[in-house]
Amino acid sequence: MGLEIESNMLNLEIAGISLRNPAILASGFLGISQAIFERIFDEGAGAVVSKSISKYPMEGFRNPTVVVLENKSYINAVGLSNPGHESFYEEVSTNDKVPLIVSLVGSDPSDFEVMTKKFNKSRIIGFEINLSCPHVQKLGMEVGDDPQMVKSIVKAAKSNTTKPVFVKVGIGNTNLIDISQTAINAGADGITAINTIRAMKISIDNFNPILSNKIGGLSGSSIKPIAIRCVYELSKKFSVPIIGCGGVSNWEDALEFMIAGATSFQLGTAMGFDGMSIFNSINSGILKYLKKKGYQSVKELIGRSHKY
């Protein structure tokens, strides 16, 4: 990583965790291997979120699981494939340098109790509860749309770990503000917004929906304006940190999220288009902007749009 980007102008804290910069790898991107986490960290990411981990291993859906669209966007229905919490606990057991957030997915509070208890012993910096995967039945969004369930899950997680617990929300049937309020009341230390949005791609050549699951989640540039709106609304309403996610492709997008009210931001899709060096290029872009405009720290930009 370039020396220039080691600058403390990019340092910040979220829910008591110190990060060297605000650029975080979003859940589901290269998120199952400790060796890859280390590589992403060496490429400049401020933190890394794992693939959403469930109690037992999941194979996910058959291919095609990802469709590439024209406008720097994907629709995916990977189906939350993951090695399960016991195997993943072993995977990260050697972690000693990566600020790793473990994303968890489950269908009832006991899943989260078991998993948070287990990973509380790992060298990770926190948890992200995925309440918003839009394409797997009885997991993610289906759980996130049930306020009583959200409350019990967040409580179950919080009572089994001393590490911060973020809750990842999306565009489901329940109002984003209401579900975030429920999560915060139950003890969530921050909100990640947003997950992918339910979407489809159908072939005009053979009339088939392309994904094997037919319906998937839209990510990338197409969802950025929606994600910006969500971050703006959430950060105006709540005092816990909001982590922006959805369509960050360059340093301008990243700053837009922070100015909308995000304390830091996650990205995934853009790495597919530009490779892992995107973390360095976004961080150096932000740094140049800060220097040019005469700011001392990226923190000064958080929520700057709110007063207008």
Added chain:
Amino acid sequence: MADHTNTDILRFVRIKKVIEETPTIRTIVFEDEYSIASMPGQFLMVWIPPIEELPMSVGIENVESCKFAAVTVRKYGIGSTALYHKQVGDLIGIRGPYGNCFSVPENLRNALLIGGGTGLVPLVRLFSNLLHDQIQASLIMGARTKDEILFEHKVQELLADNNLSDTAAFSTDDGTYGFNGSTVDLAESILVSKKFEIMYTCGPELMMKGVQKLGERFSIPVEASLERYMKCAIGICGSCCINDKLVCRDGTIFDSMNLKQLTEFGFSYRDKSGRPSYFVS
């Protein structure tokens, strides 16, 4: 308007010809300018709607002296069997080509190529290129049994067109054709009396591991084309990882230096869920 220059975006091709290669292997030929421009070792993601999408090495076939793209598929599970049964006129979806390709060092004088099964798709392409560039090449082609020897006819034609000291040798696990034993044993018997500047390999991983070991023993650089479970092929899902590398993006071809660092090579791979599984020899 759709962006037809972005090769990650699915495109449809109509099957022009189907070639019966062995009792279990067929070559599916179609028109695609991007595949024709691909290099040996690169692969496509092939969608067999609505059943499965699979990685397949890109081949080149000459039909009526025109170049066409092709994939050569062995029927195995649901996806490959569905592709195997496709017929002339059917539509399949493709994206790519993906991955890097075998590198041919400048001034290379000779090379040993060791392939097994459908791993011969990129190797026979490479063999053809080497012959074209007047680089002396020896090809070892392995199969389980005589009937499953792939591309023999094609290779004999290539050799007939060349007057250099190029060779092809066959090995079968059951001894029904050529050398009785593994391609690695055959390679070893050749290496004791002849020096090669590089070895290229593609096929079952334990075979390639054997070639890597030969490379170390005889001090010959090796390039191997690896396979891992692929979902996206564009470097986002992580399912194809081997140590800190992504086979779809950083590979599929790795050289000796890299192979040495890849402790999972010939040792473990991840299943569809991402859990480690282990090769058994």
